[in-house]
Amino acid sequence: MATGRLVEVYLDLLSQPCRAVHILLTCTKIPFEWTLVLASLVCAGEHRTLDFTKLNPMQKVPVMVDDGFVLTESDAILKYLATKYDVPEHWYPRQPERRARVDEYTAWHHTNTRPHAAKVFILEVLLPAQSGSLVDEARLNRALSDLDDTLDKLESMFLRRQPFLCGDDITVADLLAACELTQPLGGGRDVLKERPQLQRWRSRVQSAVGEAFDKAHGVLYALRDRRRLKHFNRK
Amino acid sequence: MATGRLVEVYLDLLSQPCRAVHILLTCTKIPHRVRTMALRKGEHRTLDFTKLNPMQKVPVMVDDGFVLTESDAILKYLATKYDVPEHWYPRQPERRARVDEYTAWHHTNTRPMGFCDGSAPARLNRALSDLDDTLDKLESMFLRRQPFLCGDDITVADLLAACELTQPLGGGRDVLKERPQLQRWRSRVQSAVGEAFDKAHGVLYALRDRRRARL
Numbered sequence: 291m292a293t294g295r296l297v298e299v300y301l302d303l304l305s306q307p308c309r310a311v312h313i314l315l316t317c318t319k320i321p322f323e324w325t326l327v328l329a330s331l332v333c334a335g336e337h338r339t340l341d342f343t344k345l346n347p348m349q350k351v352p353v354m355v356d357d358g359f360v361l362t363e364s365d366a367i368l369k370y371l372a373t374k375y376d377v378p379e380h381w382y383p384r385q386p387e388r389r390a391r392v393d394e395y396t397a398w399h400h401t402n403t404r405p406h407a408a409k410v411f412i413l414e415v416l417l418p419a420q421s422g423s424l425v426d427e428a429r430l431n432r433a434l435s436d437l438d439d440t441l442d443k444l445e446s447m448f449l450r451r452q453p454f455l456c457g458d459d460i461t462v463a464d465l466l467a468a469c470e471l472t473q474p475l476g477g478g479r480d481v482l483k484e485r486p487q488l489q490r491w492r493s494r495v496q497s498a499v500g501e502a503f504d505k506a507h508g509v510l511y512a513l514r515d516r517r518r519l520k521h522f523n524r525k
Numbered sequence: 526m527a528t529g530r531l532v533e534v535y536l537d538l539l540s541q542p543c544r545a546v547h548i549l550l551t552c553t554k555i556p557h558r559v560r561t562m563a564l565r566k567g568e569h570r571t572l573d574f575t576k577l578n579p580m581q582k583v584p585v586m587v588d589d590g591f592v593l594t595e596s597d598a599i600l601k602y603l604a605t606k607y608d609v610p611e612h613w614y615p616r617q618p619e620r621r622a623r624v625d626e627y628t629a630w631h632h633t634n635t636r637p638m639g640f641c642d643g644s645a646p647a648r649l650n651r652a653l654s655d656l657d658d659t660l661d662k663l664e665s666m667f668l669r670r671q672p673f674l675c676g677d678d679i680t681v682a683d684l685l686a687a688c689e690l691t692q693p694l695g696g697g698r699d700v701l702k703e704r705p706q707l708q709r710w711r712s713r714v715q716s717a718v719g720e721a722f723d724k725a726h727g728v729l730y731a732l733r734d735r736r737r738a739r740l
Contacts, residue, residue, distance in 0.1 A: 359619050366625035374618045386606045387591050393598035398580075400632035447579055 307364030316502035414477035542596030551721035612678035627682035
């Protein structure tokens with residue numbers, strides 16, 4: 291590892307997986323440099339410009355570049371960073387059974403937490419902002435019901451008898467889940483409002499990562515606050 | 526590791542991720558026992574199975590009391606815990622990251638293509654229209670200048686992808702028919718795993734043949 295070398299990451303902090311990467315980097319103090327990429331909500335896809343496409347033909351964020359090694363997919367980035375750099379082992383434990391629990395959650399995350407939480411935000415904030423239309427209440431109710439099901443499973447399975455999703459200590463799995471579940475806050479909705487067990491878990495995550503949590507969420511909170519202001523000004 | 530202990534796996538070989546696990550176990554000769562499940566008969570909803578896996582999904586692995594779900598996790602755990610050739614899930618961080626990158630991408634890109642088998646008519650159209658895009662990306666990104674999805678040698682990523690792409694065969698559809706580059710990759714995968722490939726696909730081929738016979 292060359293002295294003074296910085297990991298480069300391209301992040302859109304309105305993107306849930308990007309926030310997870312930002313939090314891990316901040317928490318673990320891995321020297322990094324990040325470029326803010328702004329996605330569709332604010333302006334027309336800056337990450338679709340030519341330079342960015344050359345770097346990442348899939349036009350996704352987050353992207354990591356470490357000494358010329360280009361990596362996409364937040365799962366892979368988080369696990370690579372936790373492996374390659376000198377970080378506390380709890381982030382991605384080495385013991386096979388404990389590691390498998392993290393891999394189990396991150397796989398499940400893709401087809402459960404991620405799509406269901408994202409859908410609520412997309413229907414309540416993104417689509418109306420892009421098209422100027424009203425929220426499709428029927429679709430939103432279905433999305434909220436799917437999310438409820440996911441939250442039930444998080445509580446009854448992953449958080450059954452343990453303080454974090456994969457065991458006694460925080461892992462990259464908790465970062466991915468926590469950042470996904472904050473997304474609907476952008477539309478003023480706290481999906482954990484009626485969920486004391488998950489709220490306690492969220493508090494534990496926030497305690498474990500300290501100010502890194504709010505640092506990563508600044509853009510999302512600002513969006514929420516702007517929307518509140520617009521709402522009040524209309525009255 | 527207790528002598529003579531067998532890894533137990535609960536598999537329905539009509540399920541793509543189950544076939545990937547089956548192939549790895551067969552190929553690597555990890556001592557194992559397969560408990561066959563038939564999802565179409567609702568066997569995943571029995572009380573006993575639900576106790577084992579409240580998510581009521583397959584595959585499930587039980588290794589000396591350790592219960593694990595999600596094929597990604599199972600494949601990576603087996604490749605880590607047992608004495609298998611390192612290429613399946615390389616240890617070097619950059620090479621390992623490539624496999625993790627593919628398996629993450631797989632969930633939202635390759636996996637939904639399984640619906641091209643027509644098993645869920647409501648999702649068929651969407652699956653078919655996304656199919657070309659996904660196959661394009663597999664060819665132009667993962668297989669660009671390398672024989673396997675994550676490098677020069679076969680990994681668990683290739684097993685997951687190959688088993689997903691065979692699924693539409695059950696409905697009589699070869700999604701790689703017009704794709705020579707992917708066909709060559711598929712042949713390399715089949716060569717690398719030998720008879721384990723057809724062994725895992727027996728049930729699917731039988732389904733295809735029964736359907737053909739009915740036409």
